[in-house]
Amino acid sequence: MLLDFDRLGAWRWGLIGVGTVVMLFLLLPIVFIAALSFGDSQWLVFPPPGWTLQWYQQLLTDPVWIDSLLTSAKVAVIVTVLSVALGLLASLGLARSTFFGKSALQAFFLTPMVLPVVVLAVALYAFFLKLGxxxxxxxxxxxxxxxxxxFSIITIGNSLQSFDPALEDAAMICGAGPIEVKWRVTLPAIRLGLFAAAVFSFLISWDEVVLSIFMASPTLQTLPVLIWSTLRQDLTPVIAAASTLLVALTIVLMLLVSLLKRGTRS
Structure with missing residues (x-):
C-alpha cells in the first residue's frame, strides 16, 4: 500500500513537472515580447540594456497605428454583435428543431473551423474582388x-443543451408569450454561454491576421496586419509594444470569462 502511495506521488509530481514545462514553453515567448516592448534599445535586443516607455508613447501617438487599432476595435465589436445574434438564432433552431439534414447543416456551420484559413482567405478574396x-x-x-x-454556435449550443426546456413550457403556461419567454427565461439562463461567445468572437476578430492580409488595403488595415507589414520592413520595438497590447487585452478578456464562470458556479 505504501508503495502504491509512493507511485501516485511520483505520477503527481511528474504531471506537475510536465505541466510546468509546457506552461513555460507557451508563456516565455510572450514574456520576452513584453520585456522587449519596455527596452530602451531601438532594436529587438534581449535582455534589454535599459527600460523605457517611449515605444508605447510612439505607438499611441502615431496616427497610422492609432487608425489600425481603431479599425481592429471597430471590426471586432461589429463582428461580436453579429456573431452572437446569428449564433443564438442558429443554435435555437438546431436545438429546438428536428428536421432532415440537421446533421449536415451543423457540419456546414462548423466548416470554417476545419478549413485552412489561407484557403478560405483566397476564396473570399477572389469573391470579394468581384463585388468590390x-x-x-x-x-x-x-x-x-x-x-x-x-465558435458562437458551439458555445451557445452547449449552453442550450444544459438548459431545461420545461422552464420555457412553464413560463408559457403562466401566460408569457414566445418572445417574453426567450427574453426573460431562456436568455438569462444561458447568459454565460452568450458572454463566452461574445468574448471568443471578439478575440478571433481582434487577433486575425491571415484573412485580414487579403482584405486589407493601404488605407484600411487592422492592427495585426500593420504589425505583420512593419515586421517585414523594420524590427522596431513598437512592434513588441503593439503585440503586448494585443496579448494583454486577450488575457484580460479570458480572466473576465473565468471570473464570471466562477461567480455563476458559486
Missing amino acids: LTGTLTGFVIGHLIIALP
Missing part, C-alpha cells in the same frame, strides 16, 4: 464573421 468589397470595412466584417460564427 476588398479593402472595405464590410469585407473585413464578413470575413471575420465567417470564422467567428462557428
